[in-house]
Amino acid sequence: MATVFLTTANPFLPSPLSLSASSSSSLLTPPTLCCPHKHNAKRQLALCKAVSESTPLSPNFTKRSLSISFITSFTFFLAGKGCSDVSAAILEADEDDELMEKVKRDRKKRLEKQGVISSSNKETEYLQDLVYKLSKIGLAIDNNDLSTAGLVLGGSTDTDWVKNANKAFNKLSSSPEEKTQVDTFNSSLAKLVSSVTRNDVESSKLAFVLAASSFEKWTTLTGLFGQLKGL
Structure with missing residues (x-):
């Protein structure tokens, strides 16, 4: 007092x-x-x-x-300073929680994707055939042998192996990024068929690189890279 x-x-x-x-x-x-x-x-x-x-x-x-x-x-x-430190610690803890949740979601998606791939034997065979076809086409183009490349391509994108590949693409593609790579592959393949038909070696090489690159990116996104022989 x-x-x-x-x-x-x-x-x-x-x-x-x-x-x-x-x-x-x-x-x-x-x-x-x-x-x-x-x-x-x-x-x-x-x-x-x-x-x-x-x-x-x-x-x-x-x-x-x-x-x-x-x-x-x-x-x-x-x-004062203590309050800012406490706030920073709280924000850091929240970020850690968000990161852990993201890791859990990504892991769940990968497991679900692996489950779909494991139950898609026919689609895997379609994709394996696509790998073989691309290998033959690439080797022929590298040797400037566009006639052989044209025989493998079939002269259009309406061949059975292209249709089967797109069936596999449609079933196994879930994210926007994966679907974008599929679109890039199909457009590049169409350019490849056109370039080979015109006997344009340089354009054929460029189109082939784009098609093969987009397919490889797609297999990486879907988790199929390493499961297909020849990649």
Whole structure:
């Protein structure tokens, strides 16, 4: 209680040094302190002392004050640098949770995809045949033998092996990225057939690279890369 009182006391109370100087001066000489009240300075000090002696600090109040002081200090600590550290830790924990959830979702998708592939023996055979066909076409084009490449291609994209490959593509493609690679493969294959028909070696090589590259990316996305021989 005394602490509260002292903190709210008049800020213009004279100091003991000033009181000593004032008492030794003449009564006609006005005080040198600027005090807004007309009470005698000694009387004010006496009142403060009386109040202080009449209301001693109790042990319970002291403990409670210390607790409040500790809580207040801790609050200010959190409001400063500590609070930013705590917020950063919370955000980091949230990011870790989101990352773990993403890992779980990706793992679930991979397991589901592997289950689909394992039950798609016919589609796997179609894709294996596609690998063999592309190998023969690529070897022929590399040797500038477009006539052999044309025989394997069949002169169009309406051949059975191309149709069967697209059946496998449609069944095993689930993500937008996978479907995009399928579209790229089919468009590149159409350009390859056209270039070989025109006997354009350079265009044939370029179209073949695009078709083979998109197919390889598709097998990587679907998890088939490594399961097909020749890749």
